[in-house]
Structures are given as structure tokens and as C-alpha cells.
Amino acid sequence: MDLKYEQRPTAIGRCEGTALAHVQPQSYQSAPMREVRVGDLSDALQYAPCFVVEPIIPRDEVTLLSGHGDVGKSYLALVIGAHVACDQRWGPFPVTHGNVLFVTLEDVAERVRYRLARIVEAYRLDPIKLDKNLLVLDGASINASLAEEFLGPRAHTIAETSSFKQLALKSKGYDLVIVDNASDAFNADPNSNRLVRRFVRQMLGENARVNSLAVLLLAHVDKDAARYGARQQSYLGSVAWHNSARSRIALTGDDGNLTLQHEKHNHSAKHQPIRLFRTADGVPMPEEAAMDGSAASDSLLSNDVDAILMAMYAAKAAGVTVHASTSGPYTPQKTLSTFPELPRSLQNNSGRYRFWRALRACQSAGTVSAEDFVTGHRNKRKKLVLTHKGEVAVAALQSP
Structure with missing residues (x-):
């Protein structure tokens, strides 16, 4: 790379120095973009979006579940996963029966199993179906991450860890993969748009598309962002968390009241917010589903x-x-x-x-x-x- 320097005049009170006058533009090689013809659209409708939980968790996409640190995201994600595994509608949302992989990077497996026991008791789910169709990968006990940052030949980048490779191999045959949570999975600069996009779109998103599954990624936000939702766009620090996920739901809570908001989905209309409550054991439940004698x-x-x-x-x-x-x-x-x-x-x-x-x-x-x-x-x-x-x-x- 050809660099030319020029001597800068000395500023009062400052030492002499040199400044970069010109940098030769450098091109970065990437795969060529694919040309797509749109003349014949007769078969286009076969690619209509499919959902694991309709319409908030689409298949082949990464859905971001956001909320502040103590609102109950992990519990809610387990509730949703348990209903998919047991083929039981959750509140106003129909589910597609399937296998669920819950990747816990924050809570150890014993805490996850305790919460699942409470969920089975509260919702009267079939524990045999749950055991057959839901598997927990415990990365919290070994401080596992899915992506690690390192300095490459030209710039900082991220690499897949052995834990991510294990997840990618294990994902085959599953319908819903839940990653709890982004801050533990992403051991890199959360403010870097480029690194965040690579993690969400290329790593998690590619895994979703290759295996035709849905990925639910849990992410912390501060309480102001949780209160005002997408207007803050402060998911972990970079707007790339907001933009890279094609679907987003948010769990907000104040004074014991919980609301699940469907904030973004590129393929369907947003569902109206639903109100939740916590049982005495902390299990989140939809209020509208709790008026039927169940x-x-x-x-x-x-x-x-x-x-x-x-x-x-x-x-x-x-x-x-x-x-x-x-x-x-x-x-x-x-x-x-x-x-x-x-x-x-x-x-x-x-x-x-x-x-x-x-x-x-x-x-x-x-x-x-x-x-x-x-x-x-x-x-x-x-x-x-x-x-x-x-x-x-x-x-x-x-x-x-």
C-alpha cells in the first residue's frame, strides 16, 4: 500500500508530527452478488413464510427477544420452547410441534430444569413429551461462547468457537433453537455493526436457513430501552442487533405487569401486545389464556x-x-x-x-x-x- 506523508506545521503548545496525506484505496474481495430474474413469479408463493410460533417466531430467521435484566426473558423463552415441544398452543399463538434445543449460556442446567418443572406444573404439560422433544445444552458451567473476536490480517473479525460448531451440528433435526443469551454468546465488541451483522446474519441466520429452523436469541437492554422499545434501538449497544434480526419481540415489565410486544417482522403484520402475569413461582402466563378454568x-x-x-x-x-x-x-x-x-x-x-x-x-x-x-x-x-x-x-x- 503506497503511503505519502507531508510535514504538518507545528501548532502552538503541541509537538511536531506527521499526518497521513493520502491512502491508496483498498478493495476487499467478496463473493459476487447473485443475479435473480423476476419474470416468472408462478412459483414464488411456495416461499411464503412459515412459523414455529405464529406470527412472532418465523422459521429460517433469527428472532430477537429483548428485555432488561430481571424481566424474565429466560423463563418466557423456556415457556415458549416447552409449548412447541409439547405441541400445545401458547396463549393467542398457535405453535408448530417440533424439537427444541435450548442453549443456556447464562443459567446452569440445574436452574433450567427447575424452571421447566415449574412450567410443566403451571401449564399442566406432558413431561414425557417435553423430555422427548426438548434438549438443553449447558454452556454456562464452562463459560462457553459462540463467537470470539480476534485481529485478522486487515481488521478485527470474529470466529466460530467449538461451542458454535457443536451447536451447528446438533441443530440438525430441530425446529427451534433458543440461545440464552446474546451477551454471553457474543464475545466481541457489541458496538461493532460489522461484527454483529456477521454473528446474527451469517452465523445464526445461516444455521437457521440451512437447517430450516427458527432461532430465538435473547438480548439484554437497559430499562429505558425496554420501556420505549424500538425507538431506543439500544440492543447491547449497536443498532445492528436491531437491524440484523428479521423478527423482534420485546418483554417489558413495570410494577409487576408484563407485556409481550411484537415489534418487528418483515413478513407479516405485527401481533397486538399481550399482557402476561407471573405465578407465585415466577412462571409467565398470558392473561387472556387465564380466564378459561385452566x-x-x-x-x-x-x-x-x-x-x-x-x-x-x-x-x-x-x-x-x-x-x-x-x-x-x-x-x-x-x-x-x-x-x-x-x-x-x-x-x-x-x-x-x-x-x-x-x-x-x-x-x-x-x-x-x-x-x-x-x-x-x-x-x-x-x-x-x-x-x-x-x-x-x-x-x-x-x-x-
């Missing part, structure tokens, strides 16, 4: 009952009367909504059905009852109070 419904109702009991206890401690009226400005829902013990998912119009369903369950169980009282204007009214049984239940909830 295990999810039982778990959601149990959580809501506990929240109402805790809010009733807080109201009693504050000396606040909880009126039993079902309309007007002093309904139980409006009164208890002033206490932090009642989650936002049970407040306002959106939480009305769940609130009253749980309150009726409390009354049926004998933990909350209505009794007469006289107002300051000597009017007879009814108020809700915790019974002795309710106070015992609250004490059990408060115990460590």
Missing part, C-alpha cells in the same frame, strides 16, 4: 386473591374504610387502588373483571366479609373487612 386461570386467580388480601390489610392498618358498594366513587376497587399492594393489573376498567372475580373468591372462602356500619351522617352502610381467617392468610403471605 391451570393458568387457577394460578392467576390465586395471585389476585393474595393481592386483594394484602391491600385489605393495608387499608385496615391505615384506618381506611372499604365500602362494599359496587358503584359510585367509593367502590372497593377504587379504595384499594390507592394502596401499592394492589397491582395496576387489578385497577381501573382494564382490571375490573379480575378484581371483582378475586373479591368474590375472597368472600366465598370466608377471608373477606361485609358488615354493617354507621357513617358520620348516621347513615347505615356496609363495609368490607378482613375476617380472622383472612388475617391468618395475610400472616402466611407475610412470612418469609
